[in-house]
Amino acid sequence: MANSPAASTPVDASTLLLEPLEAAIVAAIRGNGPLSRTDLSAHLDYSRASVTGIVGRMVGAGILAEVGEGKSAGGRRPFLLDINPDLGYVVGVDIGATSVDVALADFRGRILERIAQPADVRGRPDEFLGCVADLIGDLLARRGTASTAVMAVGVGVPGPVEFAPGVLIAPPLMPLWEGFPIKDFLRARFPMARVAVDNDVNIMARGECQAGAGKGLENFLFIKIGTGIGCGIITNGQVYHGADGAAGDVGHICVDYNGPVCHCGNQGCLEIMAAGPAIAARARARAEAGESDFLAARLAERGMLSAVDVGDAAAAGDRAANEIIRQSGRMIGGVLATLVNFYNPEAVFIGGGVSQIGHVLLSSIRQATLRRATALSTRRLRIEYSRLGEDAGVIGGIWLALENAFTIK
Ligand SMILES: [Zn+2]
Structure with missing residues (x-):
């Protein structure tokens, strides 16, 4: 913080570059709601005197505001600090x-x-x-x-x-x-x-991590299945980017060295084999081969098929559609088993458009992962759909x- 204008003046954005302890105070309040100075000193393992000094400057700069009184621990009721609601x-x-x-x-x-x-x-x-x-x-x-x-x-x-x-x-x-x-x-x-x-x-x-099923977890993976397949890596509660930002690009892990050519130029990548377009293409082939009345009718009606159509067919009990989804689930689960062995996450959450096609996909991913990954890495592992969905x-x-x-x- 460069200087400390009076709380009543508008907040100057140039003063918002926080020192690490100031940023930790903001993070603690964001994660826990309003806290007293004593709560903050316990959370951050800093003396109450240091916290009081820093909090004073942050209130002066308009970053924090006193928002009411907390529970008394015997003496005077402490003031609670929150992020200034007028900050912007x-x-x-x-x-x-x-x-x-x-x-x-x-x-x-x-x-x-x-x-x-x-x-x-x-x-x-x-x-x-x-x-x-x-x-x-x-x-x-x-x-x-x-x-x-x-x-x-x-x-x-x-x-x-x-x-x-x-x-x-x-x-x-x-x-x-x-x-x-x-x-x-x-x-x-x-x-x-x-x-x-x-x-x-x-x-x-x-x-x-902040607002969904991963809240409170330190280490988990988020797999997005849509037109492509990608993975977000949460490590110690933060997104892990790798050296350049490329970490988690798991869609181009090879699952078949003789498979079709991916847009990246390699053969048999996970996403060209198992993502939305692959599901749709296999559905079209099965419909045209007369193996699914449901998919053939949908294809005749719309002129094309999507992964969502395959999900609808599976929900209606269509055998071919269920096989197509399980095939994708097995391939994704096979790669996921490797990721789980490598990273030992507490949970894997699955989101993206294709995750909307029903529970057959989730159960086949789960089965394939648990079958191939090691006992210790899967002992506490949860594999679930994202709680936030499209949000x-x-x-x-x-x-x-x-x-x-x-x-x-
Ligand atoms: Zn590729």
Whole structure:
């Protein structure tokens, strides 16, 4: 913190770069709700005198506010400290291949306003992000506030992100975004905001960690199954990015050296063998071979089949559809067994569009993983669908913004 203006003056974003202990105080309050100075000193294992000094400066700078009184431990009732509700807003942006989801939240991560709309990520990034900025503007207008009230933005994108600069590197779905300065573009529209960018599965893992089934867990994996397959790695409660941001790109692990050619140029990658398009292609082949009346009827009606159609067929008891889903589940579970042996997570959460197709997929992934992984690594292992479902991305975007609100320049 550079200086300490009086609490009544507007918060100057330049004072929000926190020292590590200040950031730890913010994190403790965010995780536990309002805390007293004594609670904070116990949580952080610092003397009450040091905590009191630092908290005083943070209240002065408008970052923390006293919000009421806690329970007395015998003497005077202690004041509780919370993140200043007037500090401003954070924004989560979840960019998918065909849609964008934007949410405005407070500094506790509570969603206040939200909007989603179809959008095509294959076009120009400046046009796409211009629309995103307009959507954020619409949400701010609903609260009757200006663009300077946005203190942090967290953006999830469906492609590989070099995390520190926040740029996409060779993104197959969105080639025009290669190297585009997303942070600078949004900062020009929201001058007070710190902007962070991460890939979609890391964003979802972060959402699950902060607000979903992973809350309170230290080490888990989040597998996204959609058009592709990716993995977010939570280690010690944080997203693990690796040296460059590429950690968790498990969709290109080989499951068949003689398999079909993947868009990455290799043969038999997990995602070309088992993700949504592979499920749809196998369904079409079975329908055309006369092996499924349900899928043949759906194909005749719509002219195409998706993984969701296969899920519908399986739910209706269609044998071919169940076999197709189990086949994908076995391949994903086989790779997952290797990941579980390697990483020994407490849990694996499965999300993404294809996770909506029913429980046959989950049970076959579970079976294949448990059959192949070691006894010790699976003794306490939970394998479940994501609790946040389709909201994991936008919630994760908000938490990415919160994580970086006080820490990046
Ligand atoms: Zn590949």
